[in-house]
Amino acid sequence: MLVDNIIVVAERRLLFPEHIVRMVRCTARELSTTILYSDKLAELRKPKEAANFFTGLDNADANDWVQDLRNRTINRTTDDSVIICILDTGVNRGHPLLEDFLPERNMDSVNPEWGNADTDRHGHGTPMAGTSLYGDLTDILQDASNIEIFHRLESIKLIHPNNPHQPELYGAVTEEAIARATILNPVNKRILTMAVTATDGRDKGKPSSWSSSIDKIAFGEAGTTNDKSLFCISSGNTDINHVSEYPQKNIEESIHDPAQAFNALTIGSITHKTVIDQAQFRGATPLVQAGGMSPSNSTSLSWENNWALKPELVLEGGNYGIHNDGIIDPDSLRLLSIGKNFRTEPLHSFGDTSGATALASRYAAMLTSQYPMLWPETIKGLLVHSADWNSEMLANRNIEELNNPEQRDLLRTYGYGMPDFQKAVRSANNSLTLIAQESLSPFVLDGSTVKTNEMHLHSLPWPTEVLTALFDSEVTLTATLCYFIEPNPGNKQYSKSYYYQSHGLRFKMIDSGESIEHFRERVNREARMEDQGGTYSGESWIIGNKVRDKGSTHKDIWKGTAADLATRNTVAIFPVNGWWRTRKKLLRYNNSVRYSLILSIDSSNNDIDLYNPVLNQIDILI
Known part of the structure; x- marks a missing residue:
C-alpha cells in the first residue's frame, strides 16, 4: 500500500512474538522525516539484494560491482594449489573474476577442433567456473570484506552442443578428459566436477558403462595408491513445467546417469530463495518454501534398495515462482554467477543441480586446501559428516521420529542434507x-x-x-x-x-x-x-x-x-x-x-x- 503517496510498504510481512518485519521502499530523506520518529520502530536493516538486482544492471554498473569484488579478492594460489577440474562446455576465461585463477595453459578439449571456449547457448561451463571459485555472487558482491582464494581451476571441454558423443562413448570420453587434465598439471590435487549427465535416469541406480568409468577414475589404479580423486557430479535436473508437477515429478525422476556411481559425491538441490519482485510479478509466490526441495532436484526413490543412497548432499539450486497459476523462473530465485558473454553480460543467473554441484566442489577444494594430507575419501566423508537436514526436509519432525521407510525416503531425496563447511573444517x-x-x-x-x-x-x-x-x-x-x-x-x-x-x-x-x-x-x-x-x-x-x-x-x-x-x-x-x-x-x-x-x-x-x-x-x- 502507499503511505502519503511517498513510502511503499510491502503487503507481505513476517510475524514474530514481539516484532513485525516489513519491507519498505523510500528515499533516505523520506525515511528520516517519517519512520525514524515512530516509537514503534525496533530497528532498521538494509535488505539483501537478490540476483535480479545485479542481472538488471546496465553494463557499466555491473562492471563496477565486478571490479570491486576483484579488488577485494586476494589470490593465495601457488603452483601446487588444489585445482577444480571442470568437465563441461568449455569456459570463457577472459572474465575479470576468472583470468587470474584459470590460466590459458589450464584449458583443453577432448576434441581440439572445438576449441576451449564455452559454446553452450546461454553459457554453462563459464558460470560453473564462477560458482566453483566464488560461490553464490549474490551474497559476496554485497559484502565489503576481502576474500581469499586458495584453489585454481582447470577446464576440459567435454561436450559441444553441435557435435554430441555417441552414448556408449561417454565413459571413454570422460576418462580421456581427465587424462588430459592430468597431463596439464600432473602433481596437483584436484576435485573433478561434472554437471553433464544423460537426459534421463533409466538405469535406476544400476551401473552403466559411464558410471562404472566414474567409479574406476575415483578408485584409481590400485586400492591404496594416491591416484584417487574426489568426483563431484550433479544428480541431473527434473523439468517442472506446471505447478501441479511438483513434487511428484521429482519423486518419479530418477537420478541421471552417471550420478549413480558409488564413489561419486552426487549433489542434489534444495532452495532458500523465495524473494520475487512484486512490481514485475504482482501476486507471485515461490513454488517451494525456504529449505525445501528445489524444483530441479532428482531422487533415487524409484531405485531398488540394493543400490547406493543418492544424492549424498543437497545445496542451493534455486526456486520457481507461481504467477497466475503458471510457472515463472525469475533471476531473483536463482544463484548469481559470471556471464559467458562477459563484455556485455558480466553477471549471469545460474542454478539447478549444476549450481549446487559447483558449490559443493568449492567446499571440497577449500577443505582440501586447508588439510592437504586428507585423502579424497576423507574429504567426501567430512562433507557428508557435516551435513544435516533442516525442518522443511524433516517435515518439522526429528530424525529419530521417522521409521525406516521414512528415513529411506529422506535419504533418497535429500541425502544427508546440506553440508556445513564451518563444521567440516573445525x-x-x-x-x-x-x-x-x-x-x-x-x-x-x-x-x-x-x-x-x-x-x-x-x-x-x-x-x-x-x-x-x-x-x-x-x-x-x-x-x-x-x-x-x-x-x-x-x-x-x-x-x-x-x-x-x-x-x-x-x-x-x-x-x-x-x-x-x-x-x-x-x-x-x-x-x-x-x-x-x-x-x-x-x-x-x-x-x-x-x-x-x-x-x-x-x-x-x-x-x-x-x-x-x-x-x-x-x-x-x-x-x-x-x-x-x-x-x-x-x-x-x-x-x-x-x-x-x-x-x-x-x-x-x-x-x-x-x-x-x-x-x-x-x-x-x-
Whole structure:
C-alpha cells in the first residue's frame, strides 16, 4: 500500500512474538522525516539484494560491482594449489573474476577442433567456473570484506552442443578428459566436477558403462595408491513445467546417469530463495518454501534398495515462482554467477543441480586446501559428516521420529542434507571430531577358498572422566565411513550390489558393558549374516544398518547419555562381500583398500570441554 503517496510498504510481512518485519521502499530523506520518529520502530536493516538486482544492471554498473569484488579478492594460489577440474562446455576465461585463477595453459578439449571456449547457448561451463571459485555472487558482491582464494581451476571441454558423443562413448570420453587434465598439471590435487549427465535416469541406480568409468577414475589404479580423486557430479535436473508437477515429478525422476556411481559425491538441490519482485510479478509466490526441495532436484526413490543412497548432499539450486497459476523462473530465485558473454553480460543467473554441484566442489577444494594430507575419501566423508537436514526436509519432525521407510525416503531425496563447511573444517570445544585414515585387506586366499580377512578395532580416546561427570546429559555421536570400490561392470546379474562392488565395509560400535571378545565374535557373526539381513539392536543407531549400508558412504547417529557413551569406546571396521571374493580367478583377493572413519561427539552444554581432554591422550596430526 502507499503511505502519503511517498513510502511503499510491502503487503507481505513476517510475524514474530514481539516484532513485525516489513519491507519498505523510500528515499533516505523520506525515511528520516517519517519512520525514524515512530516509537514503534525496533530497528532498521538494509535488505539483501537478490540476483535480479545485479542481472538488471546496465553494463557499466555491473562492471563496477565486478571490479570491486576483484579488488577485494586476494589470490593465495601457488603452483601446487588444489585445482577444480571442470568437465563441461568449455569456459570463457577472459572474465575479470576468472583470468587470474584459470590460466590459458589450464584449458583443453577432448576434441581440439572445438576449441576451449564455452559454446553452450546461454553459457554453462563459464558460470560453473564462477560458482566453483566464488560461490553464490549474490551474497559476496554485497559484502565489503576481502576474500581469499586458495584453489585454481582447470577446464576440459567435454561436450559441444553441435557435435554430441555417441552414448556408449561417454565413459571413454570422460576418462580421456581427465587424462588430459592430468597431463596439464600432473602433481596437483584436484576435485573433478561434472554437471553433464544423460537426459534421463533409466538405469535406476544400476551401473552403466559411464558410471562404472566414474567409479574406476575415483578408485584409481590400485586400492591404496594416491591416484584417487574426489568426483563431484550433479544428480541431473527434473523439468517442472506446471505447478501441479511438483513434487511428484521429482519423486518419479530418477537420478541421471552417471550420478549413480558409488564413489561419486552426487549433489542434489534444495532452495532458500523465495524473494520475487512484486512490481514485475504482482501476486507471485515461490513454488517451494525456504529449505525445501528445489524444483530441479532428482531422487533415487524409484531405485531398488540394493543400490547406493543418492544424492549424498543437497545445496542451493534455486526456486520457481507461481504467477497466475503458471510457472515463472525469475533471476531473483536463482544463484548469481559470471556471464559467458562477459563484455556485455558480466553477471549471469545460474542454478539447478549444476549450481549446487559447483558449490559443493568449492567446499571440497577449500577443505582440501586447508588439510592437504586428507585423502579424497576423507574429504567426501567430512562433507557428508557435516551435513544435516533442516525442518522443511524433516517435515518439522526429528530424525529419530521417522521409521525406516521414512528415513529411506529422506535419504533418497535429500541425502544427508546440506553440508556445513564451518563444521567440516573445525571443532568447537563442546564438540570433538576424530578422523582415522587406514588401509585394510578385506579378503585372503585360504587354500582354494577366498575368505574374509581383516577386521580393524578402533579404540576411541573418549574423555571418559568428562563424559562420566555429565552423567545423564544427552550427547550425540555421529559416525561416517567412506571408501571407494573398484567397479566390475561386466556382470549383468546385478541382483546384489556385491556383483558390482569389489568389496564393502561396515562399522559397528561396542555395546555398553560388552567385552572386546564378545564384540569381536558378534561382529564376525553379523558380517556372515549380512546377506540374510541380520542385525543387532543393542547399538541403538537412529538410522540403522538396513537403511544406511548402501553404496560406499555410510553415516549414522547415536544419541544417549554421556555416561552410556563413555563405555562405548570401540568401533569395528570389517569387510563384507564383493567380487574380489566371488571372482577368484581375477586375483584381487590379496589387494588392500583404504577407508576413512570420522567420529564426532557433541554436547548441547557449551560449558563442557570435550576437545582439550583428548589432546592429553593422543597426538593430533591435523
